Amino acid sequence: MGSIVLFGPPGAGKGTQAQRIMDQTGLPQVSTGDMLRAAVKSGTPVGKEAKGYMERGELVPDQVILALIRDRIQEPDAANGVMFDGFPRTVPQAVALSEMTDISHVLAIDVPDGRIVERICGRATCGNCGTVYHDTFNPVPASGCPCGDYQEKRRADDNEGTVLNRLEAYHQQTSPLAAWYDERGVFHRVDGDRAIDEITTDLLAVLN
């Protein structure tokens, strides 16, 4: 096996599945967002360069991110490959990545947009005790929150319009990548509209 790329729309449970794949395969997760923040914090040369772009509100150029990845995959724990999360986002990035490391599997967790909207919209949190509720799947008990002082909190971006916009951006970004990886025979779609354990089973079956 080589390295893995994991795709999934917001609200598809990608974080949970990423953790399970790491536990089962031993591959370390490589999140370019985390790596950038760490490099900036520790003041490495690449970090300093990245910081300049971020402070100017500009996108960090591909060559900076690719330099971080190049260093990361030289580390001993990456000898058997890594699991990329949040990268690549464009076909040129995928091309550059393929010149650096062998991508053996691209896994896309597939959930219909309508189901994502259902899952994300209707979320509410008790501001007093932190319990997370959902209007449909986990409603606040008729007797109120067990903490005795239910204070409803909803995230402003948990509404249908915002979620649909984020999903649209996700599809626009991933569909060329899916096609590019599909041509290379490494793209796999897994039905993510099921129980968490079933999704994990399918993802691991693709990898074995």
Ligand SMILES: [Zn+2]
């Ligand atoms: Zn409460």
